[in-house]
Amino acid sequence: MKKVGVAILGLGVVGGGTYNILVDNKEYFKKTQDVDFTVECVLEKNVQRAIDLGLEESQVAKSIEEVVSNPNVDIVVEVIGGVEPAKTFVLKALKSGKTVVTSNKELFAKHWPELETEAKNNKAGLFFEASCVGGVPIIRTLIDGMQANNIQSIKGIINGTTNYILTKMANEGSSYEEALKEAQRLGYAEFNPTADVEGFDATYKLSILSSLAFNKKICIENVYREGITGVTKEDIAYGKELGYTLKLLGIGKNTKHGIEVRVHPTFVANSNPLASVNDSFNAVHLVGDSVGEIMLYGRGAGALPTGSAIVSDVIYAAKHEDFFYTSFDNSPNGNKQTKFVNDFTSKYFIRLSVADEPGVLSTFSGVFSKCNISISEVKQTACENGKATVIIITHESSESNVNKALAKFKSLKVINKVESVIRVED
Amino acid sequence: MKKVGVAILGLGVVGGGTYNILVDNKEYFKKTQDVDFTVECVLEKNVQRAIDLGLEESQVAKSIEEVVSNPNVDIVVEVIGGVEPAKTFVLKALKSGKTVVTSNKELFAKHWPELETEAKNNKAGLFFEASCVGGVPIIRTLIDGMQANNIQSIKGIINGTTNYILTKMANEGSSYEEALKEAQRLGYAEFNPTADVEGFDATYKLSILSSLAFNKKICIENVYREGITGVTKEDIAYGKELGYTLKLLGIGKNTKHGIEVRVHPTFVANSNPLASVNDSFNAVHLVGDSVGEIMLYGRGAGALPTGSAIVSDVIYAAKHEDFFYTSFDNSPNGNKQTKFVNDFTSKYFIRLSVADEPGVLSTFSGVFSKCNISISEVKQTACENGKATVIIITHESSESNVNKALAKFKSLKVINKVESVIRVED
Numbered sequence: 001m002k003k004v005g006v007a008i009l010g011l012g013v014v015g016g017g018t019y020n021i022l023v024d025n026k027e028y029f030k031k032t033q034d035v036d037f038t039v040e041c042v043l044e045k046n047v048q049r050a051i052d053l054g055l056e057e058s059q060v061a062k063s064i065e066e067v068v069s070n071p072n073v074d075i076v077v078e079v080i081g082g083v084e085p086a087k088t089f090v091l092k093a094l095k096s097g098k099t100v101v102t103s104n105k106e107l108f109a110k111h112w113p114e115l116e117t118e119a120k121n122n123k124a125g126l127f128f129e130a131s132c133v134g135g136v137p138i139i140r141t142l143i144d145g146m147q148a149n150n151i152q153s154i155k156g157i158i159n160g161t162t163n164y165i166l167t168k169m170a171n172e173g174s175s176y177e178e179a180l181k182e183a184q185r186l187g188y189a190e191f192n193p194t195a196d197v198e199g200f201d202a203t204y205k206l207s208i209l210s211s212l213a214f215n216k217k218i219c220i221e222n223v224y225r226e227g228i229t230g231v232t233k234e235d236i237a238y239g240k241e242l243g244y245t246l247k248l249l250g251i252g253k254n255t256k257h258g259i260e261v262r263v264h265p266t267f268v269a270n271s272n273p274l275a276s277v278n279d280s281f282n283a284v285h286l287v288g289d290s291v292g293e294i295m296l297y298g299r300g301a302g303a304l305p306t307g308s309a310i311v312s313d314v315i316y317a318a319k320h321e322d323f324f325y326t327s328f329d330n331s332p333n334g335n336k337q338t339k340f341v342n343d344f345t346s347k348y349f350i351r352l353s354v355a356d357e358p359g360v361l362s363t364f365s366g367v368f369s370k371c372n373i374s375i376s377e378v379k380q381t382a383c384e385n386g387k388a389t390v391i392i393i394t395h396e397s398s399e400s401n402v403n404k405a406l407a408k409f410k411s412l413k414v415i416n417k418v419e420s421v422i423r424v425e426d
Numbered sequence: 427m428k429k430v431g432v433a434i435l436g437l438g439v440v441g442g443g444t445y446n447i448l449v450d451n452k453e454y455f456k457k458t459q460d461v462d463f464t465v466e467c468v469l470e471k472n473v474q475r476a477i478d479l480g481l482e483e484s485q486v487a488k489s490i491e492e493v494v495s496n497p498n499v500d501i502v503v504e505v506i507g508g509v510e511p512a513k514t515f516v517l518k519a520l521k522s523g524k525t526v527v528t529s530n531k532e533l534f535a536k537h538w539p540e541l542e543t544e545a546k547n548n549k550a551g552l553f554f555e556a557s558c559v560g561g562v563p564i565i566r567t568l569i570d571g572m573q574a575n576n577i578q579s580i581k582g583i584i585n586g587t588t589n590y591i592l593t594k595m596a597n598e599g600s601s602y603e604e605a606l607k608e609a610q611r612l613g614y615a616e617f618n619p620t621a622d623v624e625g626f627d628a629t630y631k632l633s634i635l636s637s638l639a640f641n642k643k644i645c646i647e648n649v650y651r652e653g654i655t656g657v658t659k660e661d662i663a664y665g666k667e668l669g670y671t672l673k674l675l676g677i678g679k680n681t682k683h684g685i686e687v688r689v690h691p692t693f694v695a696n697s698n699p700l701a702s703v704n705d706s707f708n709a710v711h712l713v714g715d716s717v718g719e720i721m722l723y724g725r726g727a728g729a730l731p732t733g734s735a736i737v738s739d740v741i742y743a744a745k746h747e748d749f750f751y752t753s754f755d756n757s758p759n760g761n762k763q764t765k766f767v768n769d770f771t772s773k774y775f776i777r778l779s780v781a782d783e784p785g786v787l788s789t790f791s792g793v794f795s796k797c798n799i800s801i802s803e804v805k806q807t808a809c810e811n812g813k814a815t816v817i818i819i820t821h822e823s824s825e826s827n828v829n830k831a832l833a834k835f836k837s838l839k840v841i842n843k844v845e846s847v848i849r850v851e852d
Contacts, residue, residue, distance in 0.1 A: 021574055021716050032641045032753045033573060129571075135717035137571025144570060145555075145563025147459060148447055148737035215458045273723060276702060281719075288732035290447050291561035293707075294724035297699060298717060308716035311574030322746055326457045 004318040005040040005072040007061070007098075009089055010080035011049050014103050014130070014310070015042070017303030019053050021311045035318045039217070040072045043089070064089045068096040070228040075317055078102040079130075087111055094118040094126070099323070101313040103130035103306055109204035109220050112211075113330045125323035127313035132205045133158055133304030134280045136298040137312065141286075143324050145343055149288025150221055152214040154252040155425065156207045160280035160300040161196035162228050162248040163278040164188045166265075167278045170236050170245060176229065189282055190361055198227035199263040202250045209260050210252035213286065215327055217334035218252075218261055224344075226264035235420050238351060238391050239267045242379065244424065251425070258339035265369060267349050267424045273297075274425075347376065347424035348394045352409070353416040357384035358389070360414045371405040373397040387416060393424060427456060430744040431466040431498040433487070433524075435515055436506035437475050440529055440556070440736070441468070444503055445479050445727030447737045456557055458743040461744045466498045469515070470721060480700055490515045494522040501743055503736055504528040505556075513537055520544040520552070523750070527739040528730075529556035529732055533645050535630035539756045551749035552743045553739035558631045559708045561731030562724040563738065567712075568638040569750050577639040581851065586706035586726040587622035588654050588674040589662075590614045593704045596662050596671060602655065614706055624653035625689040628676045636678035636687050639712065641753055642689055643760035644678075650770075652690035661846050664817050665693045668805065669849065671701040677851070684765035693775050693850045700851075708713070723835025773802065773850035774820045778835070779842040782809035786816070786840045797831040799823040813842060821849060 006022060008015050022029075022037050041061045044050050049059045061067045064085075066426050067076065076093040078100060080086045087106050095118060102108065108115070108131050119126035129139045133156070142151075157163050161183060168179040178196065183189035195201045203223045207334050211218045228248050237247050244267035253260040268275045273295050277283040282300030287293055299305035317323075330335055354360045361378065369376055377393040394402070402421070409415045432448060434441050446453075448463050456462050467487045470476050476486045487493045490511075493502065502519040504526060506512045507830065512533050517524050521544060528534065534541070534557050545552040555565045559582070568577075583589050587609060594605040609615035621627045629649045637644045654674050662672050670693035679686040694701045699721050703709040708726030713719055725731035743749075754760055780786045787804065794801055802818040820828070828847070835841045 017716075023572070025576070028576060029573075034753065104458050135714075136720060139525065140566065140571045141563050144742055145566045145738055146734070147455075148451070148734045148740045150451070150454060220773070263498045273699075273702065288561075288734065290443075290730040292725045292728075292731055294562060294722070296720070296722055298720035302718075304716040305718055308714060311716070312571055315573045316570055319514070320746065320748055327460065 001032055001036050002318060003036045003038070004074050005038050006075050006077060006314060007041050007043070007070065007073045007419055008039060008077045008079065009043045009067070010043055010054065010078065011044040011046070012079065013303045014054055014306045015079040017307030018079060018310045021304065021307045023054065029315065033315050033319065035315065037314070039299045040070060043067055064092050068092050068098060071275055073098060075099045075101060075314055076162065077314065078104055079101045079310070080104070081106070083107055083110060090115060091118050094122055094124045099125035099127070099317045101127040101310055103239050103310055105131040105201065105204040105208065109207045113332065115271060116325055116330055120325055125317045128208070129313045130208055130306050133284060134298065134300040134302060135308040136296045136300065137283065137309070138209065138284050138296055139212065141296060142209070146286065146288050146291060148293070149290045152254050152287045152289060154210055154213045154284060154286050155274065156209070156250045156284035156426045157247050157274060157277050157282050158250045158284065158300065159196055159202045159248060160282055161189045161193065163277065163282070164280045165197070166228065166231070166246055166248065168230070169233055173233055173237070175233055176231055197229055199225045199248065200250060202263045206250035206252060206261055206263055209284070210259070211326070212329070213252060214254045216259060216261060216338040217328055217330055218259060218338060219335050222261055222335070222340055224262035224264065225386060228265050231265050232420065235351060235422060239349065242377065242391065242393065243270050244268060244349070245270060246422070247274060248424065249274070253342060258341040260341045262344065265422055267422055269426045272426060343398050343400045345396045345398050347396055349422040349424050350392045350394070351419040352390045352392070353419055354388050354390050355414045355416065356386050356388045357414055363412060363414050364409065367405050367408045368394070371401045371408070373401050373405055380388035427460055427462050428744060429462045429464070430500050431464050432501050432503060432740060432793045433467050433469070433493045433496070433499045434465060434503045434505065435469045435493070436504065437468055437470040437472070437479065438505065439729045440732045441505040442479055443733030444736045447730065447733045449480065455741065459741050459745065462741070463739065466496060467493055469493055469711065471824055478563065481535055490518050490605055494518050494524060499524060501525045501527060501740055503740065504530055505736070506530070507532070509533055509536060512748035515836060516541060517544050520548055520550045523548045523550050525551035525743045527736055527743060529554040529736055531557040531627065531630040531634065535633045539758065540635070542751055542756055545749070546751055551743045553743055554634070555739045556662060556732050557655060558635055559710060560726040560728065561734040562708060562710065562722050562726065563735070564635065564710050564722055565638065567722060568635070572712065572714050572717060572720070575716045578680050580636055580710060580712050581700060582676045582710035583629045583673050583700055583703050583708050584634070584676045584710065584726065585622055585674060586708055587615045587619065589703065589708070590674055592657070592674065592705045595657070595659050596666065599659055599663070601659055602657055625651045625674065628674060628689045632676035632678060632687055632689055635710070636685070637752070637754070639678060640680045640685055642685060642764040643754055643756055644685060645761050648687055648761070648766055650688035650690065654691050657691050658846065661777060661848060665775060668803065668817065668819065669696050670694060670775070671696060672848070673700060673714045675700070675851065681767060684767040686767045686770045688770065691848055694852045698852060769824050769826045771822045771824050773822055774849040775850050776818045776820070777845040778816045778818070779840065780814055780816050781840045782802070782812050782814045783840055789838060789840050790835065793831050793834045794820070797827045797834070799827050799831055
């Protein structure tokens with residue numbers, strides 16, 4: 001039986017979960033995987049945390065050098081998060097020829113090329129299943145399950161915090177602020193929720209996933225990003241009436257004009273399986289030229305789900321000699337070779353506050369027509385105090401045309417305000 | 427670049443799809459996988475079919491011996507289906523040291539041990555992603571994505587034909603016979619639909635999937651099987667009123683009392699993501715002790731989806747040296763070591779035709795109580811001609827207790843008929 005030593009850098013939530021899975025399932029993995037895993041050491045400032053988990057004080061390393069010079073350590077698990085010191089630690093581990101398994105999406109989205117080069121140079125493995133969509137084996141699926149396909153699109157609910165908030169707003173009619181507070185109380189959102197609610201976390205994941213899906217270098221700078229802080233319960237309610245559910249989607253499309261990558265609040269048609277992915281669940285919907293539609297659904301975060309992805313990588317690394325490296329040029333130079341679409345097309349949900357006067361419909365529909373936008377659906381609500389709300393769903397239109405129309409609305413007296421503009425996916 | 431020769435046995439729907447993917451994506455695979463695939467030869471009686479696909483007549487082998495003795499053939503794809511001659515062909519290929527990729531669920535469910543032994547003895551790979559749930563990479567997920575987990579349950583819609591029929595019955599109020607005819611017209615159901623509608627196909631798949639999920643030998647004989655031929659549109663309509671959708675589920679549970687494996691029509695609560703898997707789509711829902719819930723969704727059949735799974739295996743086989751073999755004793759002897767639960771527990775939907783008399787409710791609820799069955803919900807429909815319909819949803823009850831209650835109903839004058847008994851999953 002193969003004996004494999006593991007070091008864990010960082011004993012936060014995911015580090016603790018990873019440790020527990022490796023220890024609790026030691027005998028199970030001997031039986032089912034023919035591998036005997038031992039957690040050799042950990043790197044963690046809070047020694048008591050390590051002891052509470054069941055480690056000996058002597059297993060708590062004093063420095064990354066102590067970890068990477070330990071000949072019994074074959075695999076280094078990095079679950080510290082953030083760029084530094086994680087990046088320095090990972091590079092040192094790879095330089096020592098240790099295989100690295102990480103859950104660090106920010107590090108990966110920002111510095112993948114450097115890490116991969118170091119891994120290749122030292123014939124070390126670099127595994128990152130846990131960086132995207134927690135326990136859902138989306139990266140394994142892209143690398144080893146859908147290779148036969150040219151992937152045409154990837155659409156995902158890839159951030160659990162925002163999905164929890166949007167589900168709460170939809171189900172309970174809460175405001176964004178109320179739902180955020182509840183998410184913070186339950187530990188789904190951080191005290192400083194920016195990374196989640198402004199879409200940075202989803203952007204990191206989308207850049208990684210779409211690079212793998214399309215075999216092209218896609219950086220976070222290439223991803224259009226819009227968070228959920230401007231979302232209102234009114235929009236969610238209006239969308240519901242029309243058969244749409246609001247989600248923060250990460251969308252990647254591989255079109256004949258180029259790659260399109262964006263993260264933004266999106267109205268998803270209720271017939272789309274993504275619409276019923278609720279609370280802190282995540283899901284990724286892929287379309288491949290051979291396989292057609294595929295969707296993977298599961299928990300995107302948490303000690304054990306993310307630990308499951310890490311240990312899955314640890315087991316894979318222990319059993320295989322041939323490691324995955326990207327087939328595309330993963331360097332900043334590779335990014336220059338990727339063609340992107342900037343003026344993407346989408347359907348739009350547009351909510352207007354209008355004067356309750358005859359001729360309003362013909363006025364704004366005239367503007368749409370001039371801007372080459374065709375309308376799929378219009379709904380006008382009952383008027384109050386001489387004002388009415390109009391909801392328009394457009395057919396596929398280019399972003400630039402929609403912006404032109406919105407600019408023209410500003411000069412129209414009958415349109416009091418463009419209340420909101422939200423993209424729509426069927 | 428690695429050059430890999432492929433032979434395809436059988437050019438039916440899936441064989442044709444596999445051929446097309448390998449040929450159409452040759453350049454793409456060179457770029458993304460660093461492998462140059464060539465379809466060296468095919469074994470197919472219908473030579474014209476081969477020529478129509480673009481093969482030379484000289485590439486159509488006259489016998490399996492010609493295929494397996496071809497030194498340029500590294501991987502043999504078997505897509506003939508059925509046990510013979512597929513079994514003989516696969517064994518000959520493995521004996522020659524060729525890696526085999528198959529979509530043949532019947533062969534695999536019935537003869538996996540023999541095939542695996544031959545593969546091991548000849549250090550050949552044996553790949554079978556395409557045998558279960560078409561293009562959905564469920565086997566890759568079980569082997570390489572969820573290894574960190576003790577899997578507790580697997581529940582799946584793993585037959586597209588029956589799901590198409592049941593969806594049609596639910597959406598259009600068709601009878602079983604009408605929906606079957608439409609499925610046959612569209613090519614979703616065979617002229618002789620027995621393998622699908624009687625649950626044999628799902629049983630094959632469930633025995634393979636649950637063996638992998640639970641790391642125990644599970645044979646088709648261990649699977650309780652019940653098809654959809656007795657399903658009525660009335661039951662589907664009554665279920666709908668109570669918030670349930672009828673699906674043919676394959677269910678595997680790893681309980682402390684043993685393994686439970688069964689295929690039968692099941693009312694699935696609409697809150698369960700399986701309830702909204704419609705038409706010919708398939709989905710598998712898994713619960714792992716670490717990862718929690720996961721669901722994979724996609725097309726379970728068809729030339730290109732199944733071809734996608736086959737080519738995914740072909741690429742994996744071309745790139746990896748270490749092949750997967752089961753960690754459990756896969757022999758008939760291994761099956762004796764697996765403990766099974768026979769008297770499984772479930773919630774039940776029971777539809778009774780009763781006399782419209784006072785005291786009916788107390789009569790049958792007395793029987794349930796004596797048989798240790800507690801009732802979750804009762805619904806009585808308006809009566810006609812002195813008869814009424816009563817629907818009962820039970821809490822979790824053992825099968826044997828339910829059978830006792832049903833036997834007692836026969837002697838009760840107020841119960842005219844037990845119209846249907848259908849298991850329920852939340």
